[in-house]
Amino acid sequence: MSEPTIPSLLYGEIEEELRATLRELLRDRCGWHDVLARIDTDEAYDEGLWKAVAAELGLAGLLIPEEFGGAGAGPREVAVALEELGRAVAPVPFLASAVLATSALLACPAGAARDTALRALAEGTRTATLAVTATTWPEAGFPLSVTGAWEDGELSLTGAVTGVLAVDRAELLVLPVIVAGEPHLALVAGDAANLARGAVTSLDATRPVGQVTLDQVRARVLAGPEHAERALGHAVRYGAALLASEQLGVAEQALAEAVGYLKVRHQFGRPIGSFQALRHRAADLWSDLASARAAARYAAACLAEDSPDAAVATALAQAYCSEVAVRTAEECVQMHGGIGFTWEHPAHLYLKRAMASALLLGTADRHRATLGALVDLPPAI
Amino acid sequence: MRERGGVSDTDNQPDDGRDDGPGNEPRAASGTAPDGPPAAGGPLDAAELRRRVADLVAAHDPTTMTSVEFLGHRFDAGLAWVHFPVGCGGLGASRALQQVVEDALIAAGAKVVSAYRNPIGLGMGAPTIVAHGDAESRARLLRPLWTGEEVWCQLFSEPGAGSDLAGLATRAMRDGDGDWIVTGQKVWTSLAHKARWAMLLARTDPDLPKHQGLTYFFLDMTSPGVEVRPLRQATGQAEFNEVFLTDVRVPDAHRAGEVGQGWAVSNTTLMNERVAIGGGAAPREANAIGAVARMWRDRPELRTPGLHDRLLRAWVECEVARLGNERIRQQLAVGAPGPEGSAAKIAYARLNQDVTRLWLELTGEEGLGYDEWTMRRSDMGQATLGARAPGYYYLRAKGNSIEGGTSEVLRNVIADRVLDLPREPRTDTKVAWKEMPR
Numbered sequence: 001m002s003e004p005t006i007p008s009l010l011y012g013e014i015e016e017e018l019r020a021t022l023r024e025l026l027r028d029r030c031g032w033h034d035v036l037a038r039i040d041t042d043e044a045y046d047e048g049l050w051k052a053v054a055a056e057l058g059l060a061g062l063l064i065p066e067e068f069g070g071a072g073a074g075p076r077e078v079a080v081a082l083e084e085l086g087r088a089v090a091p092v093p094f095l096a097s098a099v100l101a102t103s104a105l106l107a108c109p110a111g112a113a114r115d116t117a118l119r120a121l122a123e124g125t126r127t128a129t130l131a132v133t134a135t136t137w138p139e140a141g142f143p144l145s146v147t148g149a150w151e152d153g154e155l156s157l158t159g160a161v162t163g164v165l166a167v168d169r170a171e172l173l174v175l176p177v178i179v180a181g182e183p184h185l186a187l188v189a190g191d192a193a194n195l196a197r198g199a200v201t202s203l204d205a206t207r208p209v210g211q212v213t214l215d216q217v218r219a220r221v222l223a224g225p226e227h228a229e230r231a232l233g234h235a236v237r238y239g240a241a242l243l244a245s246e247q248l249g250v251a252e253q254a255l256a257e258a259v260g261y262l263k264v265r266h267q268f269g270r271p272i273g274s275f276q277a278l279r280h281r282a283a284d285l286w287s288d289l290a291s292a293r294a295a296a297r298y299a300a301a302c303l304a305e306d307s308p309d310a311a312v313a314t315a316l317a318q319a320y321c322s323e324v325a326v327r328t329a330e331e332c333v334q335m336h337g338g339i340g341f342t343w344e345h346p347a348h349l350y351l352k353r354a355m356a357s358a359l360l361l362g363t364a365d366r367h368r369a370t371l372g373a374l375v376d377l378p379p380a381i
Numbered sequence: 382m383r384e385r386g387g388v389s390d391t392d393n394q395p396d397d398g399r400d401d402g403p404g405n406e407p408r409a410a411s412g413t414a415p416d417g418p419p420a421a422g423g424p425l426d427a428a429e430l431r432r433r434v435a436d437l438v439a440a441h442d443p444t445t446m447t448s449v450e451f452l453g454h455r456f457d458a459g460l461a462w463v464h465f466p467v468g469c470g471g472l473g474a475s476r477a478l479q480q481v482v483e484d485a486l487i488a489a490g491a492k493v494v495s496a497y498r499n500p501i502g503l504g505m506g507a508p509t510i511v512a513h514g515d516a517e518s519r520a521r522l523l524r525p526l527w528t529g530e531e532v533w534c535q536l537f538s539e540p541g542a543g544s545d546l547a548g549l550a551t552r553a554m555r556d557g558d559g560d561w562i563v564t565g566q567k568v569w570t571s572l573a574h575k576a577r578w579a580m581l582l583a584r585t586d587p588d589l590p591k592h593q594g595l596t597y598f599f600l601d602m603t604s605p606g607v608e609v610r611p612l613r614q615a616t617g618q619a620e621f622n623e624v625f626l627t628d629v630r631v632p633d634a635h636r637a638g639e640v641g642q643g644w645a646v647s648n649t650t651l652m653n654e655r656v657a658i659g660g661g662a663a664p665r666e667a668n669a670i671g672a673v674a675r676m677w678r679d680r681p682e683l684r685t686p687g688l689h690d691r692l693l694r695a696w697v698e699c700e701v702a703r704l705g706n707e708r709i710r711q712q713l714a715v716g717a718p719g720p721e722g723s724a725a726k727i728a729y730a731r732l733n734q735d736v737t738r739l740w741l742e743l744t745g746e747e748g749l750g751y752d753e754w755t756m757r758r759s760d761m762g763q764a765t766l767g768a769r770a771p772g773y774y775y776l777r778a779k780g781n782s783i784e785g786g787t788s789e790v791l792r793n794v795i796a797d798r799v800l801d802l803p804r805e806p807r808t809d810t811k812v813a814w815k816e817m818p819r
Contacts (some may be wrong), residue, residue: 006662291728294707379691
C-alpha cells in the first residue's frame with residue numbers, strides 16, 4: 001500500500017499567532033462561568049463573542065478567498081481556531097457557519113447567490129448553516145426530505161430537516177433538496193415566508209440543534225445535479241475532518257482541568273495526584289492526546305494539500321479523536337469526584353460537548369467502516 | 382513505529398528511584414559538549430566537514446579495505462562523532478553537522494556505519510565514556526568501540542532490581558591495592574556473549590541510601606570470574622543473557638565518575654538510550670498490523686464480524702501511532718523535541734500486543750502450531766516480521782511493555798515530567814540500602 005509523504009504535522013507561525021489572539025479573546029470573554037450561565041438563558045449563542053470572532057478577528061472568513069473578502073487562509077488555520085473554540089466550549093455557530101456552510105458554498109459553482117452569500121459570511125454580517133441532520137457522515141446518501149418544484153420560474157421548497165446545527169440562528173440556509181428527482185443545493189433565507197424553525201433542547205446546550213420545516217418556500221439554486229452531491233460530500237468531509245481539531249481542544253481542556261485538580265485536591269493526607277491509580281490514567285490520557293493531535297493535524301494538512309489521502313485522513317481523525325475527547329471528558333468528571341458531577345463545575349460542559357461531537361458528522365464506528373472500505377479491509381461476509 | 386533497535390535491554394529507567402525535583406533533571410549527553418580545541422583548519426562548518434570527508438576518502442579508499450579499517454581511519458579523522466572532542470573520534474563540532482558527514486560519506490560511496498554490530502556501545506557506551514571516562518579510558522576504549530572490533534553490553538538490571546534499578550545488589554569492594562572486587566548477578570543482558578566490554582553499575586557503599594552508594598565501571602568481560610549464560614525467554618529463543626560475576630577484579634582506572642556517583646553516570650547512559658531516533662517515517666501498515674491486514678485480505682474464510690471491528694480499531698491505532706511518531710520526528714528536526722517519546726513507547730508496546738493477539742486469533746488452527754521451541758541464540762533481538770510463526774510474535778510482544786522501561790514506569794515519567802503531578806510518597810530514599818527490605 002502506498003500513501004503520500006506525510007505533510008507537516010506541526011503548527012506554523014501564523015497558526016500560532018492566530019491561536020494566541022483567539023485564546024486571549026476567549027480568556028477575556030468566554031470563561032466557563034460565562035458559558036455555564038448562558039445555558040440557563042434563552043440565548044444559546046453569545047452574539048457579542050460571535051461578532052468578535054467572526055467579524056473583528058475575521059475568523060468567519062478563514063476559508064473564504066480574498067476576492068470575496070475572506071482571509072484566504074485554509075483548513076490548517078481553521079483547525080487551530082476550532083482547537084481554541086473547543087477548549088473554551090465557545091457558544092458560537094462557527095462550525096455550522098464558517099466550516100460546514102462555507103465549505104459547501106465554496107464547492108458550488110460561482111454565481112450571484114453563492115458569491116453574495118460568501119461575501120456576507122466573510123464580513124461576519126451573516127451567519128449560515130448547512131441544513132442537514134448533523135449526524136450525517138461523508139458517505140451518507142443525499143438527503144431526500146426536502147423537495148423542490150419550479151413555479152413560475154421560481155424554486156419552491158417543501159419538506160423538513162431535523163437535527164440541524166444553528167438552524168434557529170442562521171440568516172442563510174444551505175439546503176440539499178431534490179428537484180425533479182435530481183439532487184440540488186439551494187439557498188434559503190432564514191426568515192423566508194412559510195419557513196418555520198426552532199431549536200430543540202439539546203444535549204450540548206452550547207451548540208444546540210433544531211428543525212426547519214418548509215412549505216413552499218422560495219429558494220435560489222446554488223448547485224444543480226452535476227455539482228450538488230459532490231459539494232455536499234465535500235462540506236461534510238471538511239466538517240468531519242476539522243471537527244477532530246475541536247475535539248482535540250475539548251480533550252486538552254478537560255485534561256488540563258483534571259490535572260489541575262489532581263494537584264490541589266487532598267485526600268488521605270496527600271494530593272490525589274500522587275496516587276498511581278490516577279497518575280497513570282492521566283498519563284494515558286496525555287498520550288492519547290499526543291496521538292489525537294497528530295491525527296487531527298494530518299487531517300487538516302491533507303485538506304490543505306487536497307491530498308489523495310484526505311478521505312482516509314478524515315475517517316482516521318474522526319475514528320480516533322471523537323473517542324479520545326469523550327474518554328478524556330469522562331475521566332475529567334471521574335477524577336474530580338463529587339464536584340465533577342455538579343452543575344456548578346465545568347466538567348459537564350466538556351462532557352456534553354465531547355459526547356455530542358462524537359455523534360456529529362459520523363460516529364467513530366461509521367468512520368471505521370469507511371476506513372475499512374478505503375483501505376481494503378472488507379467486513380466478514 | 383520507532384524501533385528500539387531490538388536490543389533495548391532492561392526495564393530500567395533513570396527516573397525511578399530518584400528523589401529529585403524538576404530542577405534536577407538528568408541532562409542527556411551533558412558531558413559530550415566539545416571540550417577539546419577544534420583541529421587546525423577552517424571553521425567547522427558544513428563545507429569544511431565535506432572537505433574533510435573528501436580528504437579522508439582520498440587518503441583511504443574505502444573500496445580497497447575492510448569496513449573496520451575504514452572506520453578506524455574515519456575515527457582518526459574525527460569524523461566518527463563530530464560533536465565529540467578531538468582525539469575521541471570527533472572534532473568538537475556541532476552535533477547537527479553529523480548528518481552532513483553521513484551524507485557526504487554516502488555520496489562518496491563509503492560504507493555507512495551500521496549500529497548492527499555494536500548498538501549498545503555506539504548508542505550508550507560512547508557517550509558515557511566521553512562524559513565520564515578518564516583520558517586513558519577514552520584513548521583505549523573509543524576507537525575499537527566505534528569500529529565494532531570491541532562489542533559492548535550493559536550490566537545494569539538484576540534479578541532483584543528491575544524497575545527499581547537503584548536498588549541493585551551487585552557489590553564492588555576495594556581491595557588493598559585500590560582495585561575493586563565485584564560479585565553479583567546481572568540479567569537481561571543483550572550481547573553479553575559477544576561483548577568485550579560492559580558498562581557496570583555496582584554498589585560500593587551499602588550503608589548509604591540506595592542512590593548514593595552506586596559506582597559505575599567499565600568492565601573487561603574477559604576478566605576471570607565473568608560467566609555468561611543464555612537466558613531463555615517465553616519464545617524459546619535466547620536474545621539475552623545472565624551474567625554472573627564472582628570476585629571479578631576491576632582496576633580503579635576503569636571507574637567512570639567518582640565513587641558514589643554511579644547513579645548520575647548511569648543517567649548519561651540511559652538518557653542516550655532514549656534519544657536514539659529512527660530515520661524516516663515508517664510506511665503505513667508496517668509492523669504486525671500489515672501482516673494481519675494481508676491475512677484478512679487474502680483469507681476471507683477467516684473473517685468474523687467481531688474480528689473485523691477489532692482489526693479496524695487496531696488499524697486506526699497503528700496509523701495514528703505512526704503519525705504521532707512522524708510528528709515527534711518533525712519536532713526533533715526543527716530542534717524542539719517534545720516528551721512524546723515515552724508515550725510512543727507505551728503505545729507501541731500495547732499495540733504490538735493487541736495486534737499480535739488479533740493475528741493469532743485470526744490465524745485459527747494454524748495458530749495452534751509453533752515453528753520451534755529449540756533454544757536458539759539471537760544476537761539482534763526480536764525476529765523480523767515474516768521470519769517466524771505468528772505465535773512467536775504474540776509471545777515476543779509480551780516483552781515490549783517490560784523492556785526499555787515498563788509501561789508503568791513510563792507512565793510515571795509522563796506523570797512526573799510532563800504533567801508535573803505530585804510524586805508518590807517514598808520510603809526508600811533516605812534509608813541505608815542495607816536496611817531496606819528485599
